[in-house]
Amino acid sequence: MVKLVIFDLDGVIVDSEVKNKERLYSFLVQYNHDITFADVCKTAGFGNTETRKYVGEVTGMDADEAYGLYSAFKKTWQGIKSYGDIVNEDAVELLKWLKVNNYLIALASSSTRKKLNVKLSESETLQYFDYLVSAEEVERGKPDPQMFLKAAEHFNVSPENCMVIEDSPVGIEAGKRAGMTVVARDNRILPVDTSKADYRVFDLTEAIPFIKSK
Numbered sequence: 001m002v003k004l005v006i007f008d009l010d011g012v013i014v015d016s017e018v019k020n021k022e023r024l025y026s027f028l029v030q031y032n033h034d035i036t037f038a039d040v041c042k043t044a045g046f047g048n049t050e051t052r053k054y055v056g057e058v059t060g061m062d063a064d065e066a067y068g069l070y071s072a073f074k075k076t077w078q079g080i081k082s083y084g085d086i087v088n089e090d091a092v093e094l095l096k097w098l099k100v101n102n103y104l105i106a107l108a109s110s111s112t113r114k115k116l117n118v119k120l121s122e123s124e125t126l127q128y129f130d131y132l133v134s135a136e137e138v139e140r141g142k143p144d145p146q147m148f149l150k151a152a153e154h155f156n157v158s159p160e161n162c163m164v165i166e167d168s169p170v171g172i173e174a175g176k177r178a179g180m181t182v183v184a185r186d187n188r189i190l191p192v193d194t195s196k197a198d199y200r201v202f203d204l205t206e207a208i209p210f211i212k213s214k
Helices: 017-028 037-041 047-058 062-074 088-102 112-120 146-155 169-176 204-213
Strands: 004-007 104-108 131-133 162-167 181-185 199-201
Touching: 004 088, 004 146, 017 037, 017 047, 017 062, 037 104, 047 062, 062 104, 088 104, 088 204, 112 131, 146 162, 146 169, 162 169, 162 204, 169 181, 181 204, 199 204
Parallel strands: 004 104, 004 162, 104 131, 162 181, 181 199
Antiparallel strands: none
């Protein structure tokens, strides 16, 4: 029986993954003309450490130097004005349903705590969560299961009674390694492999019968 549902943030609550990958691709293609958008999409779910390493490898630079250039590039990128503009309404509907039906709700994100709070505040979804885990509260990010296990331990809920809502291969792997059931929110634009999830949907409200059945 599912007692705790743990959400990812980017790509699940807010539809930011497409914008983030477009930005990263626009930066990297300046240094590596062979890279494709599909290649960059494989970084979905990466935290800062993994992204830093990837940017260094693709550009052929020292990772810190390359990531410094990317950080400067991000400041010039005209992308997301407000996370309230790209909130996934199906995720909001699922959050409302879970809250009404007395499920415990947590969020486990590779974002920093500061960025996490901005995204949840602007998308007006902060009030739905009983517990938040950011990249700064764990030693190892996804695909390590530490983030999800920390949420389960906070509520003293066993992994078999937890469900993870993810959109990236590394997040799905982390959920499976945690011993939890994983639902994937597929994206119609990003070519991301979610085949290892237990259940896949484009609209998260379609996951409600599956949650009821577990």
